[in-house]
Amino acid sequence: MKLLAWIRSVAAKFFRRSQVADEMEAELRSHLLLRADDLERSGLDRAEAERRARIEFGGYERYREESHEALGGNFLETFVQDLRFSLRMLRKSPGFAIAAVLTLALAIGANAVVFSVMNALILRQANVPQADSLYAIERGRDKAINHSYPDYLDLRDRNRSFDGLAAYNVAAVGLDTGDNPSGAWIFEVTGNYFDVLRVQPYLGRYFHGSDEGGPNSAPYIVLTYAFWHSHFQDDRGVVGRTVRLNKHPFIILGVAPPEFKGTLTFLFPDFWVPIVNQEQVEGLNVLNQRGNRGILMVFGHLKAGVTRVQAISDLNSIGAWLEKTYPKDDGRMNFYLTRPGLAGDWLGGPMQGFLTGLMLLAGLILLAACANLGSLFAARAADRSREVALRLALGSSRRRILRQVFTEAVLISLVGGSVGISASVFLLHGLSVWRPLSGVDLHVPVNPDAKVYLVALALALASGFLFGAVPVRQILRTNPYEVVKSGSTAKIGRRISVRDLLLVVQIALCAVLVTSSMVAVRGLWRSLHSNFGFEPRNAMLVGTNLFMAGYGGDQVPAMQKRMIDAVEAVPGVESVGLVDRPPLYYGANATNIYTDKTADPRPSNAAFEAVVYNITPGYFDAAQTRLLAGRTLSWHDDKNSPRVALINREFAGKIFGSVTSAMGGYFKRLDGTRIQVVGVVEDGKYGSLTENPQPAMFLSILQQSPSNGTVLVVRSKRDPQQLAAALTSTLRNLDAGLPADIQTWNQELDGALLASRMATVSLGVLGMMGAMLSITGIFGMAAYSVSKRLRELGIRVALGAQRKEVLQAALGRAVKLLAFGSAAGLVLGILASRVLASIVYQATPRDPLVLAGVVLVMLLLGLVATWIPAQRALSVDPMMLLREE
Amino acid sequence: MTDQAQLLPGTLDLLILRAVSLGPLHGYGVLLRIGQISGNALLIEQGALYPGLFRLVRQGLLKASWGTSENNRRAKFYELTTAGRKRLREETDSWNRLATAIGSALAPQPEEV
Numbered sequence: 001m002k003l004l005a006w007i008r009s010v011a012a013k014f015f016r017r018s019q020v021a022d023e024m025e026a027e028l029r030s031h032l033l034l035r036a037d038d039l040e041r042s043g044l045d046r047a048e049a050e051r052r053a054r055i056e057f058g059g060y061e062r063y064r065e066e067s068h069e070a071l072g073g074n075f076l077e078t079f080v081q082d083l084r085f086s087l088r089m090l091r092k093s094p095g096f097a098i099a100a101v102l103t104l105a106l107a108i109g110a111n112a113v114v115f116s117v118m119n120a121l122i123l124r125q126a127n128v129p130q131a132d133s134l135y136a137i138e139r140g141r142d143k144a145i146n147h148s149y150p151d152y153l154d155l156r157d158r159n160r161s162f163d164g165l166a167a168y169n170v171a172a173v174g175l176d177t178g179d180n181p182s183g184a185w186i187f188e189v190t191g192n193y194f195d196v197l198r199v200q201p202y203l204g205r206y207f208h209g210s211d212e213g214g215p216n217s218a219p220y221i222v223l224t225y226a227f228w229h230s231h232f233q234d235d236r237g238v239v240g241r242t243v244r245l246n247k248h249p250f251i252i253l254g255v256a257p258p259e260f261k262g263t264l265t266f267l268f269p270d271f272w273v274p275i276v277n278q279e280q281v282e283g284l285n286v287l288n289q290r291g292n293r294g295i296l297m298v299f300g301h302l303k304a305g306v307t308r309v310q311a312i313s314d315l316n317s318i319g320a321w322l323e324k325t326y327p328k329d330d331g332r333m334n335f336y337l338t339r340p341g342l343a344g345d346w347l348g349g350p351m352q353g354f355l356t357g358l359m360l361l362a363g364l365i366l367l368a369a370c371a372n373l374g375s376l377f378a379a380r381a382a383d384r385s386r387e388v389a390l391r392l393a394l395g396s397s398r399r400r401i402l403r404q405v406f407t408e409a410v411l412i413s414l415v416g417g418s419v420g421i422s423a424s425v426f427l428l429h430g431l432s433v434w435r436p437l438s439g440v441d442l443h444v445p446v447n448p449d450a451k452v453y454l455v456a457l458a459l460a461l462a463s464g465f466l467f468g469a470v471p472v473r474q475i476l477r478t479n480p481y482e483v484v485k486s487g488s489t490a491k492i493g494r495r496i497s498v499r500d501l502l503l504v505v506q507i508a509l510c511a512v513l514v515t516s517s518m519v520a521v522r523g524l525w526r527s528l529h530s531n532f533g534f535e536p537r538n539a540m541l542v543g544t545n546l547f548m549a550g551y552g553g554d555q556v557p558a559m560q561k562r563m564i565d566a567v568e569a570v571p572g573v574e575s576v577g578l579v580d581r582p583p584l585y586y587g588a589n590a591t592n593i594y595t596d597k598t599a600d601p602r603p604s605n606a607a608f609e610a611v612v613y614n615i616t617p618g619y620f621d622a623a624q625t626r627l628l629a630g631r632t633l634s635w636h637d638d639k640n641s642p643r644v645a646l647i648n649r650e651f652a653g654k655i656f657g658s659v660t661s662a663m664g665g666y667f668k669r670l671d672g673t674r675i676q677v678v679g680v681v682e683d684g685k686y687g688s689l690t691e692n693p694q695p696a697m698f699l700s701i702l703q704q705s706p707s708n709g710t711v712l713v714v715r716s717k718r719d720p721q722q723l724a725a726a727l728t729s730t731l732r733n734l735d736a737g738l739p740a741d742i743q744t745w746n747q748e749l750d751g752a753l754l755a756s757r758m759a760t761v762s763l764g765v766l767g768m769m770g771a772m773l774s775i776t777g778i779f780g781m782a783a784y785s786v787s788k789r790l791r792e793l794g795i796r797v798a799l800g801a802q803r804k805e806v807l808q809a810a811l812g813r814a815v816k817l818l819a820f821g822s823a824a825g826l827v828l829g830i831l832a833s834r835v836l837a838s839i840v841y842q843a844t845p846r847d848p849l850v851l852a853g854v855v856l857v858m859l860l861l862g863l864v865a866t867w868i869p870a871q872r873a874l875s876v877d878p879m880m881l882l883r884e885e
Numbered sequence: 886m887t888d889q890a891q892l893l894p895g896t897l898d899l900l901i902l903r904a905v906s907l908g909p910l911h912g913y914g915v916l917l918r919i920g921q922i923s924g925n926a927l928l929i930e931q932g933a934l935y936p937g938l939f940r941l942v943r944q945g946l947l948k949a950s951w952g953t954s955e956n957n958r959r960a961k962f963y964e965l966t967t968a969g970r971k972r973l974r975e976e977t978d979s980w981n982r983l984a985t986a987i988g989s990a991l992a993p994q995p996e997e998v
Contacts, residue, residue, distance in 0.1 A: 023961075027912060028935060030960045034913040035931070037956055056931050063932035070939035 104416025204254025283547030331603030409468025417460025511825020517767025533684015577619030630679030
């Protein structure tokens with residue numbers, strides 16, 4: 001058949017709908033008249049003839065409907081009809097419509113939010129050309145993303161799989177543009193960085209590999225568009241200007257386009273600086289140390305036609321060569337590829353796990369919502385059985401009725417979906433502009449894109465069909481004769497109905513959500529009250545960077561001592577200690593430890609890795625870390641005396657067996673220095689709150705090469721704000737050009753707690769949504785069963801039933817289902833919570849408080865949800881009811 | 886009446902085409918013509934004719950126009966289009982092949998005798 005003709009006929013039929021319908025009616029009527037004429041001729045009177053003609057014709061409505069369908073153009077028309085009818089039905093029961101739309105809006109909204117976070121952080125690729133072929137290289141068993149610069153050079157020059165490999169590092173610097181020196185976050189990058197990423201400058205030019213010529217040879221800066229906009233007011237004249245970076249002159253070469261902000265999803269640099277100038281930027285140059293894996297990330301585009309597997313085997317052959325050539329520095333060197341956006345599996349792994357878990361929970365919410373709506377629909381279908389029966393009796397087909405039911409379901413799901421997605425867009429916008437940590441320009445760029453809308457739409461449609469399908473069996477089974485004959489009094493089945501099952505499923509799902517959110521909240525509470533190995537209360541951290549202020553070499557320890565002395569003199573200060581980097585500050589520095597018997601220290605025969613802190617004698621006092629044995633450091637443990645260390649209990653157990661046997665013992669570091677243990681302190685948290693006990697050692701800062709980071713721990717009971725002011729003026733008296741970042745230790749811990757906080761908040765929200773859904777579900781079911789049985793309850797009351805018995809008759813079933821669902825959900829929730837334990841510190845479901853909490857919450861929910869139906873059942877007036885019938 | 890045969894699914898369209906091939910007819914006329922040419926051996930509910938007619942019009946096998954019946958009633962008359970004529974030929978051939986095959990398969994075989 002000709003498509004065009006068909007389309008025309010459909011369109012014509014649709015627009016001339018009434019004309020076509022009229023014509024068809026006329027034709028059918030003419031048939032009846034012609035037949036009646038014939039019958040009349042055969043001797044019947046006219047009235048009888050017409051009656052016979054109609055009987056012989058068969059189901060008039062049915063054939064009219066079928067003819068209509070055969071005429072084409074029926075789909076749209078039927079659809080519009082159904083739509084109108086559905087809207088009319090929904091207008092007639094606004095309570096049902098609003099409840100259904102809100103339920104779905106909640107569920108779709110939750111899914112849209114979680115999916116768009118997942119989309120933004122995991123699925124979305126870096127904003128550079130050909131992002132599909134861009135990979136970062138991971139190393140070793142732990143899939144570490146960091147590398148050493150010499151290893152990077154070997155990988156870059158020896159591989160045959162990449163179109164160039166670039167590397168970068170994140171650093172903080174002090175920038176002086178002439179008037180107001182301020183801190184900035186930068187990426188130190190290799191010369192080929194921009195060329196490897198194939199991005200073009202917005203203004204001026206980029207630096208290239210050819211600009212590199214040894215340490216400090218390329219004092220250039222490329223600005224991000226945002227930084228150019230905020231700090232240089234879009235001044236096109238900045239190209240060629242000289243600014244001072246940590247007091248060293250650097251030339252601004254150009255500005256990157258607005259859409260290019262580096263390849264990290266959550267951290268945008270202010271500008272880029274060549275990594276060969278590391279000494280000027282960070283104060284020390286480690287680019288020649290093969291064992292120092294200080295390069296954050298190495299990445300590049302795979303060559304066209306090279307697969308990931310080929311690239312990995314290529315890299316691994318270089319790795320084997322590295323292991324053989326540099327056994328002292330390079331331990332196990334096997335490689336993997338990952339996406340560059342999330343700093344590899346270090347961050348990407350747990351995040352992916354958590355988001356997948358969250359997505360699953362959001363999916364459960366949607367399922368619970370569908371179960372909820374499904375039972376609402378089933379109840380509605382039961383109420384409408386009379387209408388359905390009437391339509392069937394009048395010749396409507398079951399298919400047609402089902403179509404209408406589905407139209408209604410999809411209509412609700414689409415309206416609910418759009419409300420949900422609009423709400424989630426607001427929420428996501430809030431998240432996108434949110435900066436979770438003060439001091440670090442951390443981003444959560446989660447604005448939804450087309451993919452999110454598409455997924456939300458698909459979910460809405462799918463759930464519409466899912467809950468729309470619940471009453472199908474009920475409608476197919478309707479026997480018009482029976483229903484019309486016996487009226488709408490529903491039989492009160494003792495069987496388990498689909499509705500009961502749905503309610504149990506829904507309550508179980510909600511109980512899972514409630515359980516997991518309580519487990520998470522409890523875990524966070526515990527992690528906030530656990531022993532960190534230091535006492536963050538009543539302590540201030542003063543972070544400075546002496547290199548930024550121009551100190552170097554031996555000036556550093558001298559200045560550090562002066563700072564400590566000055567701060568100790570501030571009134572109210574109890575003790576002051578200095579550490580190069582406080583515990584729980586964005587990861588920890590770790591180093592290989594060797595037993596004293598190891599003759600040849602190299603990575604492959606290390607005993608274990610220990611976290612290392614360089615401290616001054618006052619640190620343990622200021623941090624309130626408990627000394628278990630031995631002595632703390634003293635100012636005499638300097639360059640001229642034997643190397644000493646304090647170790648934690650875990651370290652002592654690992655290498656010496658016990659705390660007492662550790663005292664006076666020796667161990668070695670990679671460079672072969674022997675270090676004597678003079679004391680043992682308690683274990684603490686170093687890298688993250690969720691870590692297992694880690695071995696840690698504390699070295700005298702006087703016996704180490706001058707350290708870049710200088711953080712004073714100041715213990716005082718004074719008001720933090722007053723103290724901060726006093727500290728600022730004290731430090732300004734020492735050196736007005738010293739940038740200092742003063743905050744309480746608890747504020748500083750926000751960073752370490754961010755992950756569990758966010759996890760807890762999101763789980764808490766999902767748990768609350770689950771609770772709300774279970775309330776509406778139980779309420780719907782209880783209210784429905786009470787309204788269906790009002791007459792029976794009236795009779796019971798009339799016959800002298802007591803309140804208890806009435807309640808039991810009205811709500812016994814709902815309560816039983818609730819108890820059953822909650823129990824199932826609790827068990828499932830406990831099983832599911834094992835997954836949580838990996839993200840939320842100390843999240844254990846085997847906690848009596850959690851179990852009791854869940855039971856209590858579910859009880860409360862049940863009470864709240866059945867309160868109104870119970871009141872209604874109790875206020876039954878038998879006289880009224882019996883009179884009505 | 887009682888020994889009328891049920892229509893095989895799909896054969897109504899063929900019968901309509903055949904009835905109309907003998908000259909333009911209105912719906913009721915089609916019914917009478919089918920009864921006439923089949924010797925009233927087929928049971929067709931009258932209303933069932935119309936969905937079939939409309940379907941054939943939509944497929945372009947029939948064309949319809951309003952006219953006046955022999956006893957002065959307004960009625961819609963159907964006639965075959967070229968495509969309809971071609972379809973009738975094809976369907977007739979394929980029906981005959983089918984009928985022959987089924988007939989010979991059901992006929993008493995020599996070994997059964």
